[in-house]
Amino acid sequence: xxxATGSVDINEAxxxxxxxxxxxxxxxxxMKNTVATMDGKTTVSTSTPFDDGKEHNEGDMWTVINxxxxxxxxxxxxxxxxAKKWDQQALSVKQxxxxxxxxxxxxxxxxxxxxxxxGSITGSxxxxxxxxxxxxxxxxxFHTTDTAENTGTWVMPGLIDLGGSKANxxxxxxxxxxxxxxxRISTQSLTMSAGSVFGTTSxxxxxxxxxxxxxxxxxxxxxxxxxxxxxxxxxxxLADVSGEYALAQISGTDVKRYDxxxxxxxxxxxxxxxxxxxxxxxNKAYNISSDLINKQTDGVSIDxxxxxxxxxxxxxxxxxxxxxxxxxxxxxxxxx
Numbered sequence: 302x303x304x305a306t307g308s309v310d311i312n313e314a315x316x317x318x319x320x321x322x323x324x325x326x327x328x329x330x331x332m333k334n335t336v337a338t339m340d341g342k343t344t345v346s347t348s349t350p351f352d353d354g355k356e357h358n359e360g361d362m363w364t365v366i367n368x369x370x371x372x373x374x375x376x377x378x379x380x381x382x383x384a385k386k387w388d389q390q391a392l393s394v395k396q397x398x399x400x401x402x403x404x405x406x407x408x409x410x411x412x413x414x415x416x417x418x419x420g421s422i423t424g425s426x427x428x429x430x431x432x433x434x435x436x437x438x439x440x441x442x443f444h445t446t447d448t449a450e451n452t453g454t455w456v457m458p459g460l461i462d463l464g465g466s467k468a469n470x471x472x473x474x475x476x477x478x479x480x481x482x483x484x485r486i487s488t489q490s491l492t493m494s495a496g497s498v499f500g501t502t503s504x505x506x507x508x509x510x511x512x513x514x515x516x517x518x519x520x521x522x523x524x525x526x527x528x529x530x531x532x533x534x535x536x537x538x539l540a541d542v543s544g545e546y547a548l549a550q551i552s553g554t555d556v557k558r559y560d561x562x563x564x565x566x567x568x569x570x571x572x573x574x575x576x577x578x579x580x581x582x583x584n585k586a587y588n589i590s591s592d593l594i595n596k597q598t599d600g601v602s603i604d605x606x607x608x609x610x611x612x613x614x615x616x617x618x619x620x621x622x623x624x625x626x627x628x629x630x631x632x633x634x635x636x637x
Contacts, residue, residue: 350375350382505597510563518561521568529604544616547609550590557587574601 344353344363361377362385375382428437433448493499499506508520554574561571575587576594592605 349373518563542608542612544612544619547612548616550592550609551613554589554593555587574606576601 342358342361344350344355344357344361345366346353346363347365347367349365350363357377359377359379363375363377363382364371365373365375374385376385377383426437426439428435430436434445435448436445438444508522510518510520556573557575558570558572559575560568574589574593576589576598577585577587578598580586589601590609592609593601595602
């Protein structure tokens, strides 16, 4: 028989006993899925480290395993459990299958893959290689080289390379031109099929000596014929041009013989009007009809030149006919 001495608060005792029972149940639940091995040096559990009622020493290991799959490992260090970080050399996996995860920011050395699908790729250099051909893209533009030829690097800004090597390149297209080799394409071998159409958004096409927009003189064009569109259906604002007006424009235009500054002795001397773009108005050294100057004021309109000459010839033909008739009348009178 136990005889209690002193006063005891039955309610308080009951409460303490219940709390002790709850703590024991909670610990039992946790310990149910906990296996301790090697005298407590290694603990295997389905949850992260908790107070399992055992004393742990420096270097003890706690492994979290669910359904034979390890998800984390902790090492007892300085009186607390710390998650173990794995060195990449210690982690060797032949194949990851069905890996789906939001990895956030990933820092890696070399990533090898058959296919990469994503919204964007950001970096200083994108490098591709196939055999001895190497291609890469960086802030300088597109690069290509053939390591077998040891010809160095070929860099073109904004380049699309359609094949070939630096020594024998194919056609390339860049932001500032079409190239064959390091130079713009020559028209030596440009072939177009019958009925081909060439279009331009600016409305003007320039054939110049040197590179495009070089500011040098125009190049000579050779062709069997030039055909100007002349259908009524494509014209508007039609008006007559009198013979007198045409003669006045032709007569008031100076015709000179000249050479272009960038030409050599092998080129033909030119004959035609001159646009004085050096002297101010009122001090022009050469006269030219405004109808002969193109809208850019840097060239003569051959179409207008021919048109004025046609109208002038018609006027001269008319006048010559009138003079011929007058001469014939005078001759008849003299013979009477």
